[in-house]
Amino acid sequence: MGGAAETFYGVIRRQGITRRSFHKFCSLTATSLGLGPLAARQIANALETKPRVPVIWMHGLECTCCSESFIRSAHPLVKDVVLSMISLDYDALIMAAAGHQAEAILEETRAKYKGEYVLAVEGNPPLNEGGMFCIDGGKPFVEKLRAMAEDSMAIIAWGTCASWGCVQAAKPNPTGATPIDKVITNKPIIKVPGCPPIAEVMTALVTFITTFGKLPELDRQGRPKMFYSQRIHDKCYRRPHFDAGQFVEVWDDESARKGYCLYKMGCKGPTTYNACSAVRWNGGVSFPIQSGHGCFGCSEDGFWDKGSFYDRLTTIKQFGIEANADQIGMAAAGAVGLAVAAHAAVTAVKRLTLNRAE
Amino acid sequence: MLDKSPQALTAAVAADAVRSGRSAERGVVYVYEAPVRLWHWINAAAILVLGLTGYFIGSGIPTMPGETSDDFLFGHIRFAHFFAGYVLTLGFLFRIYWAFMGNPHAKQIFYVPLWRKRYWREVWHEIRWYAFVAAEPKKYVAHNPLAQLAMFFMFTLAIAFMIVTGFALYAQGTGNDSWQYMLFGWVFSIWPNSQDLHTWHHLGLWMIVTFALIHIYTAVREDIVSRQSIVSSIISGEREFRD
């Protein structure tokens, strides 16, 4: 691949794209990022003058759903991102080179673009047994990750695996799978959680970084604010049913057919930060709630370990049996209520007997 | 810490009587000042509203029939919860202020003298009294030591917890730039997944319900059994010792 020093504009002109189309693309991207009218010119300027950002894309313990999502991006098209906007110098999954040839690219990028390349990590490293649960190129993945992180400009943690741990880190986590920010602590890390993240969110993030040459503003959890500062619930098109108090009570009831709110079915929209209800999936076609199923919070920390996907609150296991907050609370309040009644009864009996004695 | 020996109690009654020009024979001390009493009942009302609406928020309501645009019931329930939440919070802040401005009893629910041996002996006596072992309760001007323990852990700390978690949940709606998030956003560093925060806030409901059960029962019971006024004390402010 290589050729990172070329500009985006140079590449697309070579591919026969007109200057007019180029400016159209810039305006569209500015709009989809929610930027003002001036930004389109800024984007154009950046893409014309800045050398393309080299990107190294690595895979740890993962299922490749992030890549699957990424390659389906519609705005911008993933081919534009991969072939023109960035210089994807290494991605074991979709690169032509293999074996030693591929590994050589890593060393080359490290040396040539020290402190300038973006390290995109899909999946996470398992740390138990010296990292031997994920061997990549003959070495534990965690070593490769540490080495490449050392000279990178920033790290993108793709998906819930890299951001939070996801299924391989679910209890009891036998391999010691660990999110990136717990392994690399000296580099800026952008978390893009979701299982997988939305395609347009992924490509828009890459566009932002290449365009402005800086990282987007992150929230407390290290996620880009522009996509993760609101909950599914806040932008849900079924929200009016929530406010009115119109809920689906059981699957396939009258309310379900009418498209009422799935709150009582355990929809986790109210606790899940993601852009699904705004951007939607597959080029804006739909998202889980629109298809009649509650959100199960795939972009949230530890979503595998919080009990049922059909329960809004976390299941509490400390009591030996699985229970929810209401069951435990009612049991406690009930026990105390009984104790109070018994105590009152004893008090009454004592007073009666005392009075008689007097 | 107040001295609670019988002599001190008599002295307290006498001193109080001098101040207010009442006869010391009635055995009356002014304990709960008007602001504390007013706060108590506003607080109780706010908690009643919070508990009920909170329960409905947690479990949802039966589906409303009719046009969606005609209904805003769940929205109103949530609004009532947030409104009562503000009342509770402002009241609590006022109560903290009053701990400094009010009489010495006003500080009682904000600390427990766990380090004092004597305190533990008195708690033990109260436990024996409630377990029907001790024949007579000791008399206290304000809360008895066991009540103080319950007040501190089950009320003061529990309410502070509910206020902090409540406003953090509120920040989810008002967004990352709101003052609620600036002040309480740190809660999400403890529970990165806000589902856990909802669960804890929800468990808090049952903590408060349990407290209210015990509280109201003991207040009424002591009023009847212990030869001192209790329920009327939080209405009139005066503690009367009836023998």
Ligand code: HEM
């Ligand atoms: C005695 C005090 C309180 C009690 C018993 C209480 C109870 C509850 C309960 C049971 C829930 C439902 C939780 C769930 O299942 O998700 C809830 C939700 C909530 N409470 Fe409270 N609460 C109290 C104080 C407060 C305060 C002071 C505030 C701050 C304004 C507050 C704000 C909220 C918010 C924002 C929600 C979430 C509403 C939603 O998800 O739509 N609460 N409360």
Ligand code: HEM
């Ligand atoms: C019918 C309902 C209630 C009655 C009859 C009642 C009665 C009383 C009484 C008699 C006292 C004074 C205790 C003493 O003299 O040692 C008191 C104090 C107190 N009550 Fe209640 N109460 C009620 C509801 C509540 C509720 C719902 C709460 C909150 C969950 C609450 C919180 C408190 C607190 C915090 C104090 C201590 C006041 C202070 O020292 O500043 N009460 N209550």
